[in-house]
Amino acid sequence: SKLKGFRMLFPEDGEYVPDLSSKGENEETIVFDSFNKKTNIQYDGQLDYHQEKSFANDKDTMLDIVSGRNSYKGKYEERELSDKIVYSAQKKSSFDDVDEKNNFSYRFFGYVKSKKKEYLGIEYSFRFSCYKGKEVCSLKKEEAEKKVRKIIDSITFLKVKKEK
Template sequence: MKKMMILCFSIILIFTGGCSMNDSQNGKNGNQEEAVKPKDMNPKDLPQVPAFQDEKTREYMASTREVEPGYYLLESKLKGFTMLFPEDGEYLSRRSSLKGKNKESIGFGSYDQATNILFDGHLTYHSGASYANERETMLDIVRGKNGYKGEFEEKTSDDKVIYFAHMKDVDDDIDRKYNFTYSYFGYVKSIEADNTSLEFAFTFICKEDDKPCSLDESKARKKVEKMINSITFLKKEKLDG
């Protein structure tokens, strides 16, 4: 129960200071990669949303093209994967790191004042490490990081395997109307690239207790599944280039 209090407090401190990728998302069918990356463009010429107007976040934006309503394409700095990214998401430096050519962590989040929902996301990309291919090792890592002892849903597509779990954490120790947290976590393993995987963890909470909150589990899960299902591991030749 203490976990929620710590998580809620740390997230608030930070903010107060689908389907697999289709051809159009991958730049095919005439949608060529932009000659100038968003990070090199004038902010006035970019979409007027946090993902592009925040200097650090737009370094990860692959294109100014809206892939789906409210979502753009994120590309990791190691060019290891792409994923749909919410337009109101912002990069969190305290939860991000880049370690050589084989490991990258990306933290991001958003706060919707209209719904009073605080969203936190974290991705960790692994490449070239044998443990990334070992199912039980990766699941144990995810379990340990999220305090989870249960099983994972497994979903296989042509290019990846997704291991997915979720929890609702209710903290009865605090006098708070919205004393619950929805968490979704797991990892995605590449089928085509050896020793390549991506951990994910997403959390939703109601930020302000004195404001109405429309946090709905089915909507939260749908948002997470949209992002996770969109993950595409980039081809090795692109990594080497």
């Protein structure tokens, strides 16, 4: 991150999108996209980093924000890791107005909250779809979910000291 607030794995064929990314004093948005010609899978993501923001401490507020941005009304899975808590959800969207066999996408989204520092977290959203709807596409939910989990679990908050 340009704020040097966190580090994470980045998709091998992912490209940073500077026009959609931004940096403020205590927040940063990182947008990337990726397209694999062999598999015909397009994959894009957005991460919104918040530090020293009171709302970042309130799990319910953050999940309401994430739910609103993703038109989601369901529950979130909660996983506690050594340095963070990961809240995640997913949904499949179908596009009825597209007359192609690959007319769907998978979206994985949620919130990562630091356990070591108050008021610190990252909203995330990743979307996987078939780039060309009429061509062969090997998009599988399990494989997409595995990629997202690997990236999210790799997030390390930097310059964070345990508060007492």
